[in-house]
Amino acid sequence: MKYISTRGKVAPIGFIDMFLMGLGEDGGLIVPETIPTVGAEQLKAWSGLSFQELMLQVFSLYTNGEIPEEDLRKLVEDSYAGFTSPDVLPLTRIHDGLSVMELFHGPTFAFKDVALQFMGNLYAYVAKKRNEVINILGATSGDTGASAISSVRGKEGIQICILHPNGKVSRVQELQMTTVQDENVLNLSVNGNFDDCQQIIKELFADVPFKTKYHLRAINSINFVRILAQSVYYFYAYLQLPETARASGVNVSVPTGNFGNIFSGYLAKKMGVPIRQLVLATNENNILERFIREGVYKPEGFRSTHSPSMDIQIASNFERYLYYFCGENAAEVSARMERFKAEGQLTFDAEEVARIQRDLTAHSVGNEECLATIRKYDEQYGYLLDPHSACGVAAYERAGDKSEGAFVSLATAHPAKFDEAIRLIGIEQKFPERISELFDKPQRQVIVDNSKEEIAERLVDFYRVSQ
Template sequence: MKYISTRGKVSPIGFIDMFLMGLGDDGGLIVPETIPTVSAAQLDVWAKLSYEDLMLEIFSLFTNNEIPESDLKTLIKDSYAGFTSPDVLPLTTLNDSLHVLELFHGPTFAFKDVALQFMGNLYAYVAKKQNQVINILGATSGDTGASAISSVRGKEGIQICILHPNGKVSRVQELQMTTVQDDNVLNLSVNGNFDDCQHIIKELFADIPFKTKYHLRAINSINFVRILAQSVYYFYAYLQLPAKARANGVSFSIPTGNFGNIFSGYLAKRMGVPIKQLILATNENNILERFINEGVYKPEGFRSTHSPSMDIQIASNFERYLYYFSGEDANAVAARMEQFKAEGQLTFTEEELARIQQDLTAYSVGNAECLETIQIYQESYGYLLDPHSACGIAAYEGAGRKENGTFISLATAHPAKFDEAIRLIGIEQKFPERIQELFDKPQRQVVVDNAKAEIVAQLEGFYRLEQ
């Protein structure tokens, strides 16, 4: 298995080199040269596996034996040892057709832990094996930063800097990042929104001399290992269902902002999971819904919502989907991305729109509908949703019920992370101890303007170079 760029200007590389490169040196996103397929018979065999053993099987299709099996098994085991559920990701049944896959049982109570706990351990493994410094740089709309910091804090040979939009993440998300006192962690609170943070990150990764000098590594979903790790839970959720429930395929409703979570489902489907429908659930920052429903990919005015982790206009992983939609034609992708950069939008033909809608369904959830969904499911099932997970359920209600069969909606965060929104409808909750104790801890962060030069100055003062 070799890895290439969606824009075609990166020579095929191996698994570890792909992991370390993160964003392609040509500005594109890294993808596998070919996507391995898994037969129905193999899926039946995998149905008996634990989450950890299933991940080992799937990753082994992509790693080229660059990581010895015993080492990979240890990395995976260590990554999920801190999850509070013995199933790692429990599947909760709400009614005959709807199930919720709970992705929030990791150390920071968000789905990002599923991939980032593994990636943090993998970075530490590579740093030790190659005797090199790993300087991680990322942007977050809230959950990625907390999870990434949790995965590498205090680890030898690794430093991490995370940019987050000042005042535009939940209080708990902010505390999970900024109460970490380890010297290998730097939090930059940027006076802007997530797209501003992400734009600067992409510019820095595209600056090859700067990237090389400071050994920059990515932990955002621009890193394909993050996508691959997330694809495992689509296999797992499908295989956890009784054989009768999955006999005619399964549909998923997926809260997503950066297109990474749903692209992981798209990858799983291409690998062989019999997924009937992938519903993209978004909020009022609905560029992705308009792309799928109208064939226009164009950012509009930023809106603050009750689901801030999805308050994103420019979705990084959109380019990966565009690559496969374009028949893996890197030149066509590069041309379209240049067009988007020049014109600020992409328009797709009616024929193209029809093909997009064969792959994806989309539903946008407003603030009022989000809160109403939380209230209804609390009253009807005694099940408390966070606002992002509620968007997934609302999308199932609005776009999925017309389809017969089994639905799995992804619960992407614990409701305690977004108590500000839940209190608006009069619901009080008891915080898990690990969240409650955050409120008594001192914070450490640096507030910076939305200016590349100012952020570069902070990085140059923080990252140590390889000795």
């Protein structure tokens, strides 16, 4: 298994080199040369596996033996030892038509822990094996940063800097990042929105001399390992269903802002998971819904919502989907992305829109619908959703044909992380102890302007001091 760029100008590389590269040096995203397929018999044989065992099986298809099996097994076991559910990702039946897969039982109570706990351990493993310096740089709309910091704080040979939009994450998300006092952690609070943070990250990674000099590594979903780790829970969701329910396949509703979570489902489907519908749930920042419904990929005005982790206009992983949509034609992808850069939008014709809609359906959830869904499921089913998970459930309710296949909606965060929204509808919740204790801790962060130059200077100072 070799890895290449969506833009075709990165020579095929191995698994660990792909992991370390993160963003392709040609500005594209890294993808496997071929996607391995898992047949029906193999899927059936995996039906009794734990999540950790399933993770090991899926990753073994991609690692080329570069990580010995016993080392990979230990990485997986260590990564999920801190999850509070014995199932790691429990599947909870809400009613006859819907189950929810809870992805928030990790250290920071968000689905990002599923991939990032593993990635943090993998970075530490690679740093030790190769005697390399690892400087992780990422942007977050809230959850990625907290989870990434949790995964590497205090680890030898690793520094991490996370950019987050100042004042545009929840209070708990902010505290989870900024109360960490380890010297290998730097939080930069950017006067801008997530798209601004993400653009600066992409520009810094595209500056190959800077990236190479300071050993920059990616933790965002631009890193294919993050996508691969998330794809495993689509296998797990399907295999956790009763055998009779699996007979007709599975439908999955996916809250997403950066296209990474749902692209992971798209990858799982291409690998062989019988997913009938992939329903993309977004909020009022609905560029992805307009792309799927109308064939127009164009950022519009940024809106702050009750689901801030999805307050994103430019979706990093869109290019990976575009690559497969274009028949793995890197030249075509490059041309379209250049057009997007020049014109600020991409348009797709009627035939292309029909093809897109065979892959994906979408629903944009407004603030009021989000809150109404939280209230409804609390009152009718005694199940409290966070605002992002509520968008997923609202999209499930708006989905088309529900007669074929079971429906699973992904619950991406614990509601305690977004208490500001929950309180708007008069619901008081008890915080987990690990969240309650955050409010008494001192914070450490640096507020910066939306400036690549200023942020680069901060990074140079941080890496010099840390090293």
